[in-house]
Amino acid sequence: MQVRPVHLTGGSVAIAGRPILRGIDLAVSAGEFVALMGANGSGKSTLVRALTGLRPLGHGELRLFGTPFAQFHDWQRIGFVPQRPGAASGVPASVWEVVAAGRLTRRRLLRPMSREDRAAIHEALEVVGLADRARDGVSTLSGGQQQRVLIARALAGRPDLFFLDEPTAGVDLANQRALAASLGELKSRGATVVLVAHELGPLAPLVDRSVVMRGGRIVYDGPPLGDHAGPADVDLLHGHHHAHGVHDAPPHRDHAPHVAAPLDGGPTEGHP
Amino acid sequence: MIELLGLPFMQRALLAALFTGLAAPAIGTYLVQRRLSLMGDGIGHVAVTGVALGLLTGASPTWTAVVVAVLGAVLIEVIRERGHTNGDVALALLFYGGLAGGVLIAGLGGLSQSRLNQYLFGSITTISPGDVVVTMVLAAVVVLLCLGLSPQLFAVAQDQEFARVAGLKVRFYNVLVAVLAAVTVTVAMRTVGLLLVSALMVVPVAASQQVTRSFRTTLAAAMGLGMLASVGGLLISAWASFHATIAPGPTIVLLALACFLITWPVGAWLRRRKRIHAPFPDDPEPEHEVCVEEHVDHQHGPDCGHVAVPHGDHVDYVHDGHRHAPHGEHYDEH
Numbered sequence: 001m002q003v004r005p006v007h008l009t010g011g012s013v014a015i016a017g018r019p020i021l022r023g024i025d026l027a028v029s030a031g032e033f034v035a036l037m038g039a040n041g042s043g044k045s046t047l048v049r050a051l052t053g054l055r056p057l058g059h060g061e062l063r064l065f066g067t068p069f070a071q072f073h074d075w076q077r078i079g080f081v082p083q084r085p086g087a088a089s090g091v092p093a094s095v096w097e098v099v100a101a102g103r104l105t106r107r108r109l110l111r112p113m114s115r116e117d118r119a120a121i122h123e124a125l126e127v128v129g130l131a132d133r134a135r136d137g138v139s140t141l142s143g144g145q146q147q148r149v150l151i152a153r154a155l156a157g158r159p160d161l162f163f164l165d166e167p168t169a170g171v172d173l174a175n176q177r178a179l180a181a182s183l184g185e186l187k188s189r190g191a192t193v194v195l196v197a198h199e200l201g202p203l204a205p206l207v208d209r210s211v212v213m214r215g216g217r218i219v220y221d222g223p224p225l226g227d228h229a230g231p232a233d234v235d236l237l238h239g240h241h242h243a244h245g246v247h248d249a250p251p252h253r254d255h256a257p258h259v260a261a262p263l264d265g266g267p268t269e270g271h272p
Numbered sequence: 273m274i275e276l277l278g279l280p281f282m283q284r285a286l287l288a289a290l291f292t293g294l295a296a297p298a299i300g301t302y303l304v305q306r307r308l309s310l311m312g313d314g315i316g317h318v319a320v321t322g323v324a325l326g327l328l329t330g331a332s333p334t335w336t337a338v339v340v341a342v343l344g345a346v347l348i349e350v351i352r353e354r355g356h357t358n359g360d361v362a363l364a365l366l367f368y369g370g371l372a373g374g375v376l377i378a379g380l381g382g383l384s385q386s387r388l389n390q391y392l393f394g395s396i397t398t399i400s401p402g403d404v405v406v407t408m409v410l411a412a413v414v415v416l417l418c419l420g421l422s423p424q425l426f427a428v429a430q431d432q433e434f435a436r437v438a439g440l441k442v443r444f445y446n447v448l449v450a451v452l453a454a455v456t457v458t459v460a461m462r463t464v465g466l467l468l469v470s471a472l473m474v475v476p477v478a479a480s481q482q483v484t485r486s487f488r489t490t491l492a493a494a495m496g497l498g499m500l501a502s503v504g505g506l507l508i509s510a511w512a513s514f515h516a517t518i519a520p521g522p523t524i525v526l527l528a529l530a531c532f533l534i535t536w537p538v539g540a541w542l543r544r545r546k547r548i549h550a551p552f553p554d555d556p557e558p559e560h561e562v563c564v565e566e567h568v569d570h571q572h573g574p575d576c577g578h579v580a581v582p583h584g585d586h587v588d589y590v591h592d593g594h595r596h597a598p599h600g601e602h603y604d605e606h
Binding site: 101 | 486
């Protein structure tokens with residue numbers, strides 16, 4: 001069997017002694033497009049941070065491409081798009097420079113940039129449709145365009161596994177479509193994608209599998225639930241995948257476009 | 273003036289000014305990028321304790337300042353990383369502790385105010401040959417590391433989480449920046465003084481980033497401006513010393529600020545121009561609204577004098593708060 005890019009068993013994370021994630025089993029097969037969904041505070045971002053090593057696991061075992069995380073050094077295989085309000089910092093930086101930082105997974109210390117580095121940066125900018133803005137200051141771009149710059153940065157290292165933490169948060173519809181086009185391009189190249197999203201919007205047709213979290217646990221893992229997507233989309237994606245036995249438990253709910261935490265939403269009779 | 277340049281103490285001062293003028297903005301760019309512009313100030317205050325310790329014990333104040341400043345810088349970094357305090361609070365804590373400690377120790381040792389003042393406000397013209405060599409070597413190390421490791425330092429300062437997942441040793445680079453900043457502070461201590469050192473690290477960066485769009489040009493321009501300000505400030509104060517008492521340290525800082533005052537309006541004008549010419553978002557027009565205003569004897573076109581802004585597949589002409597797009601015989605309101 002092919003090596004799974006991501007394999008977490010019995011994962012739990014505690015932040016300052018407070019358990020945030022408990023008993024997480026998640027395996028992602030090569031080429032899969034997984035959407036991690038759930039309400040605010042459900043632990044979906046924490047899970048991605050645990051998968052990238054930004055949050056140490058309290059318990060459980062994480063393997064990336066079959067290698068235990070402690071021994072994992074193939075960082076060029078991972079592209080990470082953190083959750084950030086933008087790509088700007090205290091000093092001006094051009095779009096090209098921000099994207100070039102993505103090549104650091106492959107560049108050696110104190111070596112000048114190679115022709116291949118430049119080609120990869122250009123290609124990444126083409127994929128997100130910002131090649132014509134390469135020389136512009138990143139702070140002059142709109143929020144959605146800056147998000148695409150961050151995706152290009154992850155792309156520049158030519159990874160085969162992507163983690164994206166809420167790339168569509170606060171991004172207008174036109175830019176969400178541009179984002180979806182870029183991610184569709186990645187998917188067609190066979191990349192494995194783990195995406196955190198509050199709602200999918202234009203990304204919905206790309207998703208092979210939804211993982212829904214609530215209160216730090218996985219409550220659903222299976223075919224896409226279709227965030228505002230019709231049943232046709234689900235049928236379309238039903239044919240292949242899911243040889244992994246992770247989601248043999250029956251889905252806890254059969255509709256969960258917006259899973260609310262116990263306290264937010266719900267009946268309002270308690271209000272005056 | 274020319275004979276003044278021939279004097280050995282003046283030549284030493286010029287060398288020291290040249291090297292600190294290059295090194296301070298180089299590391300300062302990374303501090304500004306991390307939004308830690310006042311870090312140099314914090315370290316400078318901590319270094320006061322180091323200087324006082326050196327003066328009290330008879331050791332070289334430069335080296336005790338380096339040691340104490342490096343310790344202070346690393347401590348700031350640790351507080352920032354470990355504690356849930358913001359970077360600026362960590363700075364403030366060290367800031368006051370360092371200054372109070374320095375003045376207290378100086379008082380205990382019965383040191384004269386003027387001795388400490390040399391370090392607080394700089395005394396570049398009294399720098400010894402040995403100190404010049406130390407200044408040049410340390411400044412060269414700072415510049416080489418800042419330029420050689422610029423891809424890594426840039427990535428870490430830009431986005432720590434991304435850098436960590438890219439496999440960079442983020443903590444190492446954070447501490448490296450802190451140590452380089454501390455070394456720079458002590459290098460610049462003799463030039464502009466501990467209380468003004470941060471200005472030489474930050475003001476050239478602030479001035480250059482008004483007119484630059486990329487990190488590389490900001491870094492290069494800041495180093496150029498820093499060198500210009502420190503050498504120029506020294507020469508101005510030397511020239512003026514025939515007429516009045518003018519300290520080189522403050523002159524250097526004021527010259528750097530003058531650079532900022534020049535680039536600021538230029539940058540504001542450039543940004544305004546760019547914003548006006550930025551393309552309008554290409555959303556489908558909800559309705560077709562014909563411009564009611566008569567364009568009696570004016571034909572919009574590439575040279576019509578109105579601001580032409582790209583909008584999707586056509587051009588809007590902006591005048592008097594309207595966006596007019598040519599449509600057949602008339603103009604549409606966009």
